[in-house]
Amino acid sequence: MTMMLVALFVGAFIFVEYNIAYPSLVTFRDAAPFNRIRFGGLAIILVLLPLMLTGSTGSLHDLLMAVGRLLAGGLDFPYSPVRLMVLMMPQDAPPALLESVRVTAAVAYLVSLAMLVVFVIHQRLSGWPLNRGGFNVWVNLPTFDPTAGGDVVDRLSRDAVIHLVAGFLLPFVIPALVKLVSTLFDPLNLAEPHTLIWMTTLWAIGPASLLMKGLALNRVAQMIRVQRLRGAARAAEAEGELAAA
Numbered sequence: 449m450t451m452m453l454v455a456l457f458v459g460a461f462i463f464v465e466y467n468i469a470y471p472s473l474v475t476f477r478d479a480a481p482f483n484r485i486r487f488g489g490l491a492i493i494l495v496l497l498p499l500m501l502t503g504s505t506g507s508l509h510d511l512l513m514a515v516g517r518l519l520a521g522g523l524d525f526p527y528s529p530v531r532l533m534v535l536m537m538p539q540d541a542p543p544a545l546l547e548s549v550r551v552t553a554a555v556a557y558l559v560s561l562a563m564l565v566v567f568v569i570h571q572r573l574s575g576w577p578l579n580r581g582g583f584n585v586w587v588n589l590p591t592f593d594p595t596a597g598g599d600v601v602d603r604l605s606r607d608a609v610i611h612l613v614a615g616f617l618l619p620f621v622i623p624a625l626v627k628l629v630s631t632l633f634d635p636l637n638l639a640e641p642h643t644l645i646w647m648t649t650l651w652a653i654g655p656a657s658l659l660m661k662g663l664a665l666n667r668v669a670q671m672i673r674v675q676r677l678r679g680a681a682r683a684a685e686a687e688g689e690l691a692a693a
């Protein structure tokens with residue numbers, strides 16, 4: 449019931465956000481398909497993991513588990529995020545639970561990487577975010593105040609670096625934090641499928657979303673920089689024509 453209420457609230461918020469003239473929180477709402485790719489990756493993970501963990505034994509369940517184990521074999525290497533997810537579990541955890549964590553982490557992490565690759569390819573091939581016309585900074589970056597002080601390009605570039613660094617490090621840091629918290633408080637009940645699904649989803653999607661936003665902010669900074677150079681070139685050309693006249 450709680451998850452249904454949360455889902456209804458989030459759905460209502462997104463519906464209102466995309467249908468009002470004045471943006472509030474959602475970034476790049478008018479620069480498709482940035483948010484579509486993120487929500488698509490989230491939906492794919494939330495469909496695959498329940499089928500793998502709670503689905504009844506059958507051809508689809510067995511196929512997904514077989515593919516998941518194959519992916520886990522390629523992504524579970526020393527110091528990898530998937531390996532750290534397994535190592536955060538208690539030493540007395542049953543082997544079946546460790547295998548579930550390993551497989552779900554591999555699938556979720558691969559989907560998040562695929563989401564990031566799709567965005568990068570689309571950005572390169574389509575000229576995002578100018579593929580649909582002009583780009584309105586106020587609509588697409590409602591939480592960014594261009595008048596807060598400092599050069600806009602420098603601030604966007606700095607924010608992009610922060611998002612990229614955080615997105616890269618979080619898959620490694622989150623398992624360590626969970627391991628630390630589990631030694632101080634009651635450990636998370638990852639044997640419960642719903643807990644494992646949501647934790648793995650957030651662990652995979654959160655950092656990937658930060659990486660996507662970092663790349664997007666860097667792209668916006670580049671656009672503004674190029675626009676400034678073009679404006680300066682046109683001004684110099686106009687001055688030259690006036691001097692010649």
